[in-house]
Amino acid sequence: MAQVKMTVNGKAASGEVEGRTLLSSFLRDSLFLTGTHVGCDTSQCGACVVHVDGVAVKSCTMLAAEAEGAEVSTIEGQAAPDGTLNTIQQAFQDHHGLQCGFCTPGMVMTTAALLKDNPKPSEQEIREHLEGNICRCTGYHNIIKAILAASGQDVSALAAE
Amino acid sequence: MYNFEFEKPDTIADAVAALGGEEAQALGGGQTLIPTMKQRLASPATLVSLTGISEMQGICTGDDGSLCIGGATTHGAVAAGAGVYPALADLASHIGDPAVRNRGTIGGSLANNDPSACYPAAALASGAVIKTNTREIAADDYFQGMFDTALNEGEIITEVRFPVPEAANYQKFVQPASRFALVGVFVAKYADGVRVAITGASEGGVFRWTEAEAALSANFAVSALDGLSLPGDGMIGDLHGSGDYRAHLCAVMTKRAVNAAG
Numbered sequence: 001m002a003q004v005k006m007t008v009n010g011k012a013a014s015g016e017v018e019g020r021t022l023l024s025s026f027l028r029d030s031l032f033l034t035g036t037h038v039g040c041d042t043s044q045c046g047a048c049v050v051h052v053d054g055v056a057v058k059s060c061t062m063l064a065a066e067a068e069g070a071e072v073s074t075i076e077g078q079a080a081p082d083g084t085l086n087t088i089q090q091a092f093q094d095h096h097g098l099q100c101g102f103c104t105p106g107m108v109m110t111t112a113a114l115l116k117d118n119p120k121p122s123e124q125e126i127r128e129h130l131e132g133n134i135c136r137c138t139g140y141h142n143i144i145k146a147i148l149a150a151s152g153q154d155v156s157a158l159a160a161e
Numbered sequence: 162m163y164n165f166e167f168e169k170p171d172t173i174a175d176a177v178a179a180l181g182g183e184e185a186q187a188l189g190g191g192q193t194l195i196p197t198m199k200q201r202l203a204s205p206a207t208l209v210s211l212t213g214i215s216e217m218q219g220i221c222t223g224d225d226g227s228l229c230i231g232g233a234t235t236h237g238a239v240a241a242g243a244g245v246y247p248a249l250a251d252l253a254s255h256i257g258d259p260a261v262r263n264r265g266t267i268g269g270s271l272a273n274n275d276p277s278a279c280y281p282a283a284a285l286a287s288g289a290v291i292k293t294n295t296r297e298i299a300a301d302d303y304f305q306g307m308f309d310t311a312l313n314e315g316e317i318i319t320e321v322r323f324p325v326p327e328a329a330n331y332q333k334f335v336q337p338a339s340r341f342a343l344v345g346v347f348v349a350k351y352a353d354g355v356r357v358a359i360t361g362a363s364e365g366g367v368f369r370w371t372e373a374e375a376a377l378s379a380n381f382a383v384s385a386l387d388g389l390s391l392p393g394d395g396m397i398g399d400l401h402g403s404g405d406y407r408a409h410l411c412a413v414m415t416k417r418a419v420n421a422a423g
Contacts, residue, residue, distance in 0.1 A: 002167070019167035019208060020198075042196055046260065055237070055263040061195045062264060063188075065167045066210060113259065131340065132258025 006067050008033065009077030017064045023057075024048045026064035027074060035075035035105050039134070046133030049106040049113075050074045056113035058132070075105035078112070088112055088150045095155065097146030099137035106133050111147050120151050123158065162198040169210040173217065173319055177294050179209040180315035187211055187317060189269025190235060192261050211268065217319055227290075228325055232268030232318040239267060248329035248422070249287075252279050252347070255333060257340050268318035274366060276307045276397065277341040279333060281367035284321060286329070286347035286358035292320040307366045326351050328381075330422035332414040334361075336401055344407055346414040348422055354378040357415060362396050362407040373415055383416050 005014040008031060015030040024041075027033045027050065036059055039047035043061040050059045051073040078086045085093065088111050098104045107130070114121055114129045121129065126147050127140075135143065145155045170176045180187060186205035188194055190212065197203045211217060217233035220242040228246050230239060240254035240262065256262055256270075256279050270280040271291060284291070284300045291298040294317045303311045312318070326349040333345040342361035349356050355377035357370045376385040391411050396404030 019165045020162050022195075041199070043192065043261065046258070049260055056260045057263050058260045061192060061261075063167065063191065063195070063208075063210075065169070066191075066212060068169070110259070129259055132260050 002065065004064055004068050006070050006072050008072045009074060013072075019063070019065060021064040022060055023050070023052075023062045023064045023067050023072075024059035026067075027059060027072075033074050033076050037102055037105055039102065039106075044132075044134065045103070046106040046110060046130075047103050049109040049133065051109060051113060054116075056110055073109070073112075075108055078108060088115070088147075091146040091150035092143070095142050095146040095149055097139065097143045099135075099139045103133060103135045103137075107135070107143055111150065114147070115151055120153060121147070123148065162195075163201065163204040165205055166207040167210065168207060169213045171213055171215070173214055173294050173317060176209055176211060176214060176317060177315065179207065180317070182207050185209055185315070187272070187315075189233065189266040189272070190264035191269075192257065192265040193269065193273050193275065211266075211317065217268070217317075223322060226325060228323040230267055230321050230323070232292075232320055233266050234268075236262035236265050236267070236270075246323055246325050246329070248326075248331050248347070248349070249283050249323060252283050252331040252333075255279070255335075267321055271303075271321065272310065272312060272318055274304060274308055274310050275341070276363070276366040277336070277339075277343070277345075277361040279331070279342060279345055279360065282342075282345050282347040282358045282360040283323070283331065284358075285367050285369060286349040286356045287323045287326065288349075288351075288356060289324070290322040291318055292322065293318055301369075304367050307364065309366070324351065328422040330418040332418040332421065334410055334414055336361075343401055344410040344414055346411065346418045348377070348415065348418040350377070350381055350422065355381060357418075359411050359415075362391075362411050364395050364397055370411065370415065377419060381419065381422075383419050386412065386416050386419065 001016045037047035039045035043058045048060045148155045184206035188208045188210045217231040236253045236256045243250040289300045329349040331347045333342045336343040344361045357373045360367045391408045393405035393408040396407040398404040
């Protein structure tokens with residue numbers, strides 16, 4: 001066991017980890033930040049996406065020890081301290097961008113990374129960026145709508161399906 | 162996955178020393194190795210992370226105009242920073258998905274030499290030089306078969322140097338579930354000839370299609386490929402496609418790559 005220290009959602013966090021402890025396991029089991037979901041545990045589904053030093057990664061396919069000293073952001077850090085949803089989360093709610101909600105933490109974190117680099121993505125760019133995020137309710141259409149809305153773009157052109 | 166000791170050295174020298182230990186293995190971005198270890202197909206006693214070595218990070222242009230990429234540079238960084246070689250940047254921008262590209266590294270991909278990975282096609286078609294902690298290996302000598310390379314035990318890819326071609330293009334027929342190449346063809350035109358490397362197709366891993374190279378070196382046009390084909394024997398056959406299907410795709414994707422390269 002080794003000590004690992006990182007900053008998670010702006011707060012110092014530390015704990016004992018084994019070499020094999022995944023970042024997703026550390027966040028969920030040691031820090032009790034269970035908003036980061038583990039869907040497939042094989043880096044296919046993207047439910048576990050968090051940001052490490054500003055970029056989106058699949059936390060089930062990164063060792064906790066690799067995040068030593070890193071700035072980590074999870075879904076728990078997205079809303080304001082009083083619980084007010086951020087723009088992306090609110091857009092997901094407004095446009096019914098979630099059904100069961102299991103994939104949503106990863107979708108929101110992936111969206112946050114996209115909009116940071118590309119504030120006004122096209123529908124095609126959004127779809128390509130979500131390649132590694134799977135929604136088994138298959139609610140993709142409203143997720144695209146929510147992301148267009150979160151980026152301040154008109155969603156009426158996106159036909160209802 | 163089975164437990165292991167984790168080490169994260171700051172320098173190549175320390176990494177080489179750590180890899181000298183019993184059953185030690187290098188860890189790049191882990192996008193292949195960690196899933197492999199979860200399936201218990203690999204169980205090293207020590208993992209030596211190469212992601213903390215600053216001298217293995219980044220992209221620069223060498224004195225001879227070649228593009229030099231540090232072995233621990235992520236696909237995302239290559240996609241964003243290899244603008245002098247647009248076909249290579251484009252290839253990097255379509256590996257896996259965005260989150261995978263933020264972890265996976267060029268050195269990791271080339272060291273693993275997955276028969277369906279994208280980077281081996283770029284390295285072989287470009288006649289790249291694989292620089293390690295001990296030597297420089299020409300791409301033609303480096304790839305030795307499926308998951309097999311010229312690397313010795315404990316040898317680390319520190320840099321990859323790509324001569325920048327006059328024109329190039331990579332066409333990937335995506336296997337949509339894995340996002341690996343069902344067949345991927347990289348065509349690169351240099352002053353001294355055209356090179357064509359194909360990934361995803363052969364049971365021997367990435368290979369050069371020399372017949373197409375000769376035809377394209379004489380005439381860099383889609384029509385130069387008319388009548389050329391590869392045999393289905395020795396091609397990968399699985400539930401996604403037979404050997405004959407992959408052989409057919411090789412010719413189709415080569416034509417598309419030449420067309421796109423202009």
